[in-house]
Every structure is written in C-alpha cells, then in structure tokens.
Amino acid sequence: MPDNAxxxxxxxxxxxxxxxxxxxxxxxxxxxxxxAIIGPSGCGKSTFIxxxxxxxxxxxxxxxxxxxxxxxxxxFDPSVDPVEIRRRxxxxxxKPNPFPKSIFENIAYGLxxxxxxxxxxxxxxxxxxxxxxxxxHEIKDRINDNAxxxxxxxxxxxCIARCLAVEPEVILFDEPCAxxxxxxxxxxxxxxxxLKKDYTIAIVTHNMQQAARVSDYTGxxxxxxxxxxxRTQRIFTAPSDKRTEDYVTGRFG
Amino acid sequence: xxxxxxxxxxxxxxxxxxxxxxxxxGIIIVLFxxxxxxxxxxxxxxxxxxxxxxxxxxxxxxxIFPLIMASMWVTLGALxxxxxxxxxxxxxxxxIAGFKQRSLLKPAVEVLASIPSVVYGFFGxxxxxxxxxxxxxxxxxxxxxxxxxxxxxxxxxxxxxIAEDALNCVPNSFREASFAVGANRWQTLTQVVxxxxxxGISTAVILGISRAIGETMTVxxxxxxxxxIPKSFLDPVxxxxxxxxxxxxxxxxxxxxxxxxxxxxxxxxxVTFVFNxxxxxxxxxxxxxxxxxx
Numbered sequence: 001m002p003d004n005a006x007x008x009x010x011x012x013x014x015x016x017x018x019x020x021x022x023x024x025x026x027x028x029x030x031x032x033x034x035x036a037i038i039g040p041s042g043c044g045k046s047t048f049i050x051x052x053x054x055x056x057x058x059x060x061x062x063x064x065x066x067x068x069x070x071x072x073x074x075x076f077d078p079s080v081d082p083v084e085i086r087r088r089x090x091x092x093x094x095k096p097n098p099f100p101k102s103i104f105e106n107i108a109y110g111l112x113x114x115x116x117x118x119x120x121x122x123x124x125x126x127x128x129x130x131x132x133x134x135x136x137h138e139i140k141d142r143i144n145d146n147a148x149x150x151x152x153x154x155x156x157x158x159c160i161a162r163c164l165a166v167e168p169e170v171i172l173f174d175e176p177c178a179x180x181x182x183x184x185x186x187x188x189x190x191x192x193x194x195l196k197k198d199y200t201i202a203i204v205t206h207n208m209q210q211a212a213r214v215s216d217y218t219g220x221x222x223x224x225x226x227x228x229x230x231r232t233q234r235i236f237t238a239p240s241d242k243r244t245e246d247y248v249t250g251r252f253g
Numbered sequence: 254x255x256x257x258x259x260x261x262x263x264x265x266x267x268x269x270x271x272x273x274x275x276x277x278x279g280i281i282i283v284l285f286x287x288x289x290x291x292x293x294x295x296x297x298x299x300x301x302x303x304x305x306x307x308x309x310x311x312x313x314x315x316x317i318f319p320l321i322m323a324s325m326w327v328t329l330g331a332l333x334x335x336x337x338x339x340x341x342x343x344x345x346x347x348x349i350a351g352f353k354q355r356s357l358l359k360p361a362v363e364v365l366a367s368i369p370s371v372v373y374g375f376f377g378x379x380x381x382x383x384x385x386x387x388x389x390x391x392x393x394x395x396x397x398x399x400x401x402x403x404x405x406x407x408x409x410x411x412x413x414x415i416a417e418d419a420l421n422c423v424p425n426s427f428r429e430a431s432f433a434v435g436a437n438r439w440q441t442l443t444q445v446v447x448x449x450x451x452x453g454i455s456t457a458v459i460l461g462i463s464r465a466i467g468e469t470m471t472v473x474x475x476x477x478x479x480x481x482i483p484k485s486f487l488d489p490v491x492x493x494x495x496x497x498x499x500x501x502x503x504x505x506x507x508x509x510x511x512x513x514x515x516x517x518x519x520x521x522x523x524v525t526f527v528f529n530x531x532x533x534x535x536x537x538x539x540x541x542x543x544x545x546x547x
Contacts, residue, residue, distance in 0.1 A: 053433065055429065055432065055433065058428070058429065058432065060351060060352060083435050083436070083437045084435070086432055086433055086434070086435045087434070087435030090433060090434065091429075091433040093426060093429060093430065093433075095426060097424070097426035097427060097429065097430045098430075099427060099430065099431075099445055099449075100427075100448075100449055101448075109431070109434065109436075109444065109445075110434030110435065110436070112444075113431075113434065113435060113436040113437070113440045113444070114434075114435050159430070162430070162434060163433070163434065165434075166434050166435055
C-alpha cells in the first residue's frame, strides 16, 4: 500500500476467557486516512478497535496474542504506559458518554488529567476543540450548562471535542452514529472527513453506506476473522472474496 | 366462593403490610405520651441544655446535655472510623478488586454486619479497651475512644454496602470516557466516579451516622457510663442510648425519671428520623441525576 501505516496489527488473536474472538488479524491503519471496519454483529470489529488503545484491559479474563504497534513501537510492551497510549489514541464510543459536568468541564477534563493547569491554555483548547468538532456556534452561549442537556447528536460531537482536546494522533470511532438520527449522523460523517486532514482515523460501523462514504480503506470482519482488507472503492465495487461481496450487497448481515 | 377467597387473601396481605405502619404509629404515640410529662416538671430548655444528670438525687436534676454530648462525640468518632473504612472498602471492592478478591471480601463485610452487637461490646471490653488503656496509659479503657472504634467497625458494613451500590450505579461509560482521554485509574476514581456517586456515598454516610447514634448495647458495655460532659475522647461517657438501657430498670414507672428516659428516647427518635429523611432525599436526587444520563 502506498500510504504510511500509523498503526499495525500483526497476527492478533484475542480471547474472552475460552471464546476465541479474533483470529490472526493483520491490518494497517494508515496515516491521515480513514479506515473502516465493517461486519455483522459479533464479528469482533469493536473488540479489535478497542485493542488499538488498550481499552480491552478494562475487561478481566482476556488474553491477547500477536502484536499491535503505533509508529513501529509495540503498544503492549511492558515498558509502555497504557495512559500514554490512550492519550495518543483517542476514542469516541457508540453511545455518547459525556460526564455529568458542564460542557466546559467535559473538555477541560482531558487536559487537566494530562497535566495542563494554565487556565488560559485550557480555555483556548476548549474553544478550539469545540470549533473543530463543529459544535462551537451551537453552544457558545451556554458552555457552562450541564452537558447532559444537549441533544444526542450534540453530545456525540462534544465527545469528539473532548477527544480532540488532548490532541491525539489517532482517533478510534466505535459505531459513533449507532444511536443518532440521520441528520446528526450526516454531521458526524462530515466531521470525520474534515478531521482526517489532521488525524488518523479508524471507524467501526455496521452501516455499509457509512463506510463507503467516509473511508479510504475498509476491512471486512466475519466471525473473528479479517476476510478482506483493501481500498474502500475495491471492497464495494470489486471485492475478491465471495463472502465480502455477499455482505456488501446486503445478502446477509 | 373463589372471589371470597381472593378477597380474604387480599385483606390478609394488606393487614400484614399495614402492620408496620401501625407499629410505627404506636411507638410514636407511646414515646410522646410517656415522654412529654417530664416537661411539666422541667422546662424543655433546661432538659436539653441542663448540665447535670442526677435523676436519682434529691432533688433530682434532669439535664441531658452530657448525654447528648456523649452521643455526639461517640458518633463523630465512629464516623472517623466507618467513613474511611466503609467508603474505602467500597471503592476497592467495586473499582479495583478482581473477581476472586471480591468473592472473598464481600461476604466478609456482610458477616461483619450479622455479628450481634453484644458480641461487639464483649470484644470491645476484653480486647480493645485494655489495648487503648495500655497504649495511652489511661485509668480506664472504657471511654469514648473505645466506643467510637467499636461503633465505627459496626457501622462499616452499612456504609460499605450502600456506598458500593452507589458506585455500581455509575455507568461504565463514564469510566471508559475517562480512560480514553488518558486519565489514570486514580484520576478516574477521584474526578469522575466519586463525584458521580457522591450523593449515594453521602447517603451511606448519613445512614452510618444513624446506625451509630442509635446503637445501644455496645456503648453500654464499652463507653464507660459516666454522665459528665466529656472533655476529650479519653473520658468515659454515657450516650443517650446507654442511659436509657442502664436506667430504665431502676426508674419507677410513672415517675419523673421514667418520663425523662422516654423523653430522651423521643429526642433520639427525632434525630434518627431526620437523618433517615435526609438520606432518602439525597438518594432520590441521586437517582434522578443518574437517570438522565443513563
């Protein structure tokens, strides 16, 4: 592939207790590109993306084999601090999950826990990330309101702003539009296309049209295996595996 | 016939359910009926703020201020023990402990709650009091400090299990969101999880207070029993509950001493009632707030 791999998964196997959830995954997440991961429910796509910032470690009784690297360095190496990985590899979740704090505090939180204490810098970064997340003009007059008062779509963009504030290099989206209406979904998709200029993005979705619209590369997962990984255009127009073709044409899934 | 049977069941169950209300009302009536007559002889202000409790002297003095202060000191001391122990163990159980540790520790906390208070009192007399006495070179180990320690340990299961419920109610998505921006476990705990569970934890503390303030047998056994306004935690004290328990047997029915003990019970009842109402209000507010987000 001509693009530069920012993150690399090599021969990754993952187990929830006895359940073999991921089988021998090899996949590159390319710099300043959007990589979509598609597949039916339970195929392991969310499991996979959660490995990329070590969120899997919050679940007990799991085993990981293989290697995942960020800029060539193994992120599961014992010398690596998971906190640092999660700062560099941010995540936006399926259900908007703002803290029960003000809009401002939600975004400032990531900065504060990472040691930014200057009020001026925090304020600047809060505004900047809200602008980047295309939320600023909607909420600029009520930045001290509780974030839970926002609509679902606004909450999700707030979560994106919260993620952007700590200036990650990679952003992982785990089905970010699963609980949103079509208008909010469209806004998030436009945002993702904007963000890829500055960030490397991976997005899990079970909406194939969404993958086709926003991504440059697409990986198709089925029952824990990566069936096919290629440029999005090829996956949707000329897939090489019959199962991929059946899935993207809507024959199952 | 079938309908008669159904009605009978319905009325029986209703009677059983309403019986607790009847008991409550009955107890309140008795407390007022037997407690209020003391105020014909002693003014309420003198009763509550009077410095001398000499109910059997001639003439008797009915100032329960030393007893109130004793209850406050002992309860305050117990709080200093049960809040760190209870909240700390709830945090460990819910946020840090693995499955194995939890399945060992949780039953242990529950068993702690099931030990009869007389056993705690006994343990306090035989083990804690001599230890405190030797450690601090006191005349007697039966003092407010010993009572506070024992009461604190007794209230710990209450605080722990309610605080743990509160932590359990904090959606996992808050923790994930915090970790995902690069917060560590400590930051997540102190800045996201504890504030989100804050009112639930406050409820736990308030119920811990009412558990400690109403406890009788233990304080009767280990607090020392001296009805003097305490100057320090090392003084023997007589909290309100132990005054009632110790003196009721020797107070002639219908006499002033008898009525004064009921009046103490009435005050105690009002205090715990208020604490429970506050706890209920706080936890209701907590449910509503998390309901919006979850």
